[in-house]
Amino acid sequence: MRSLLCALVTLLLAGATASAAQAVAPTTITSGPSGTTDQSTAVFEFSSEVGSTFTCALTSVEPLPVACDSPKTYSSLADGSYEFVVTATDPSGVPGPPATRTFTVETPPETTITAGPSGRTNSTSPAFRFTSSEAGSSFSCTLEGGAPNSDVSDPCGSPKSYSSLPDGAYVFTVKAKDPSGNVDPVGDARNFTIDTVAPGTTISDGPSGRTTSSSPRLSFTSSEAGSSFACTLEGGAPNSDVSDPCGSPKSYSSLPDGDYVFTVKARDPSGNVDPTGATRSFNVSTGIPPSPEPMPTPTPTPSGTQSSAATPTVSEDSKAPVFARPPVAPAPRVATKVDVTGPRIILSVRKRMSATKGGGVRFTLGSLSEATTGILSLRSSSRRGAVALGTLTFRGRPGRRAALRLILTPKARAALKRARRLDVRGTVILRDATGNASIKPFAFKLTAAA
CATH class of the missing domain: 2.60.40.10 (Immunoglobulins)
Known part of the structure; x- marks a missing residue:
């Protein structure tokens, strides 16, 4: 009986637990x-x-x-x-x-462009580098824009390069795809504009010809907004060549008398530089005629001799002789015509010239109408300013051409050997027998000897 009751209680408890x-x-x-x-x-x-x-x-x-x-x-x-x-x-x-x-x-990868042009550039062959947040990803690249439209979409790797793109605005987009097939839905993009047109430079104010100011000030503008400038002043006595980044207006002070050529070149935000720039020639002439020297004080002539320089007289207050200066006849007036025109410069310069193996550069100076002395100087044009390449001093004979050969400095030859080509600016200064001068600037590209 007891066992039956225990079994019944156990059954009831199990049912209650199941119900709960x-x-x-x-x-x-x-x-x-x-x-x-x-x-x-x-x-x-x-x-x-x-x-x-x-x-x-x-x-x-x-x-x-x-x-x-x-x-x-x-x-x-x-x-x-x-x-x-x-x-x-x-x-x-x-x-x-x-x-x-x-x-x-399964998250998509994230794409990041790590290098490449942005904004304005003058390179027609841009290159881009990019990465993915997931190892083993592949990429697809799209280039949109240009004139004409140059849309390109293709599988690509880093770096991705393009060549010979025309001027215009572009958008480069790259998207990563991970090994699971997930594609970055947005990717990364870079906007840039190719501009290969050089700006024009204009000198709007400053001395021209002869000036009595030794502190000239020159103003200038560029045809493109946001341009920077580089200024060069050549000439003077002694030579006062200066090349540096500058702003308008550009001022100089305490220049010695002499002939000068001021050159300014604009550089636009894309990096294009005006190849010739704008120039202004002027002559600083501040010389003042020297003061006349005082006449010497005459000395008494010993007794018994005659002097043609002065005649002695006797004053009433003293028996000492006083020497009176004889009258001086006025100098005759002579009409003179002053020639302030410098010699004519005819220099043969090609746009592209090659240095000889010995580091020489040859020029031909056209026939001269009078005897002259001259200086030919060359400088390389770079972002860091003008660097002297060499100077040649010569004499020109009337009625004859002059074959000029300038030897580059050792440093200039080494720079040309490394770069293979240099942008060069030159200046010729001719002076005639009376000291009148003419200045002629020129520019060309110099290549190393083959």
């Missing part, structure tokens, strides 16, 4: 990722009986259940497969059955 478990409300996941997602952040919302508490677990992140609330957020998830498990416990402390959600994270 069935009474616990189930947990429901109401939102959150499922399947495949390209987001690295997962947010889950869930619910159960009022007053219930919850525990959450996420494989590889929180494998053991921890207390949580709705919504539950996981961030910075790596690519891979995940299972989310949430379990509710009712107010009486009885846990209910868990709810689960499986999903897979």
Whole structure:
């Protein structure tokens, strides 16, 4: 009988426990990722009986259940497969059955352009470098713009180069594709404009011809907004060549008397430089005629001799002789015509010239109408300013041409050997027998001997 009662009690208790478990409300996941997602952040919302508490677990992140609330957020998830498990416990402390959600994270790669033109450039052959946030990614590149339109879209690698692009505005875009096939939906882009047209330079104010000011001031402009300038002053006595970045107006001070050539070249924001620039020739002449020297004081002539320089007279106050200066006849007026025109310069210069193996550069000076002395100087033109390449002093005979051969300095020969080509500016100064001078600037490209 007792055993029968025990069995009945056990059966009743089991039934009560089963009924209590069935009474616990189930947990429901109401939102959150499922399947495949390209987001690295997962947010889950869930619910159960009022007053219930919850525990959450996420494989590889929180494998053991921890207390949580709705919504539950996981961030910075790596690519891979995940299972989310949430379990509710009712107010009486009885846990209910868990709810689960499986999903897979596959985020696209991020593309970054690390090098390449941006804004304005004068290069028609741009090159771009780029990377992906995921190793093993491949890339596709698109170039849009130009005149005519030069849209190009193709598989590419870093660096990606283009050549012979016409002037115009462009947009370069590159997108990465990871080994799983995910493509960066936005990619990275770079905007740039190719401009190969050099600006024009104009001198708007400053001395020209003869001036008595030793502190000239010159103003100038460029045909393109945002241009910078480089100024060169050549000539003077002694030579006062100066080349430096400058702004308008450009002022000089305390220049010695002499002939000068001022040259200014504009450089636009794309890097194009006016090849010839604008020049202004002027002569500084501040000389003042020297003061006349005082006449010497005459000395007494010994007795018994005659002096043609002065005749002695006797003053009333003293018996000492006083020498009176004889009258000086005025100098005759002579009409003179002053020639201030310098010799005519005819110099043969080609746009491209080659140095000889010995480092010489040859020029031909045209026939002269009078005897002259001259100076021929060459300088290389670069962003850092003008660098002297060599100077030649010569004499010209009337009615004859002059073959000039300037030898480059050792430093200039080394620079030409390295660069193979230099942009060169030159100046010829001729003076006639009376000192009148003419100045002629010129420019050409100098290549190394073959």
